[in-house]
Amino acid sequence: xxxxxxLLFYSVSFSGGAVWSxxxxxxxxxxxxxxxxxxxxxxxxxxxxxxxxxxxLQRFVCAKAMGMYVLCLGSICIGLLLRCFEFFDxxxxxxxxxxxxxxxxxxxGYRLYGGSRKIEWLSxxxxxxxxxxxxxxxxxxxxxxxxVVFR
Numbered sequence: 001x002x003x004x005x006x007l008l009f010y011s012v013s014f015s016g017g018a019v020w021s022x023x024x025x026x027x028x029x030x031x032x033x034x035x036x037x038x039x040x041x042x043x044x045x046x047x048x049x050x051x052x053x054x055x056x057l058q059r060f061v062c063a064k065a066m067g068m069y070v071l072c073l074g075s076i077c078i079g080l081l082l083r084c085f086e087f088f089d090x091x092x093x094x095x096x097x098x099x100x101x102x103x104x105x106x107x108x109g110y111r112l113y114g115g116s117r118k119i120e121w122l123s124x125x126x127x128x129x130x131x132x133x134x135x136x137x138x139x140x141x142x143x144x145x146x147x148v149v150f151r
Contacts (some may be wrong), residue, residue, distance in 0.1 A: 001041050002098045008037035009094055023138075026094075031079035032140060034094050035072055039137065042071055042105060058123040059113055065126035066119075067109030068133065074101035 011025035012018075024040060026033035046064045049055075075097045082093055112119055 001045055001102055002095075004044075005037045005041040005098055005102075006094070008040060009034070011037075022142075029093055031076045034079065034097050035075040036137060038071060038075065038098060038102065039068065039133075042068060042102065043134075055113065058120045061130075062119045062122045062126050063109045063112035065122075065130050066112055067105040068130060070108045071101045071105040072133070074104055 007014075008024050009026045011021040012027045015021040015025075017027075024037065026037060046068075049064075050057075050060065053060075078097050078100060079093060082096070
């Protein structure tokens, strides 16, 4: 997953700035631009797991949606911490985020799916929030606001 995310991350430079690569790849080292390829790869991994494992749908979607939020928040927090301590270097930022956030998101997803807690009641709000997250991915890729998360 980390290597597929890296291919998407560097797809803008590999393709010479093609339009499709701007939607899926990263043209800067902002928190959003690092999260975007990792989030896309994580969503594709969720679809692969869903088609191969055929798990209980409600519980699986809840667990993976929480993992998606851990991935997003972890990416933003790591970026802000690196900026606060002035250790920010774009290439290192992607690899640190990928090495920390993807295993953490997977662990949260598997822990919630295999755990004994009742999480099915979260399915509708989490599904709606993931749909909103996908629309945000599309919208913010073309119209990023001017704040620290997007610089």
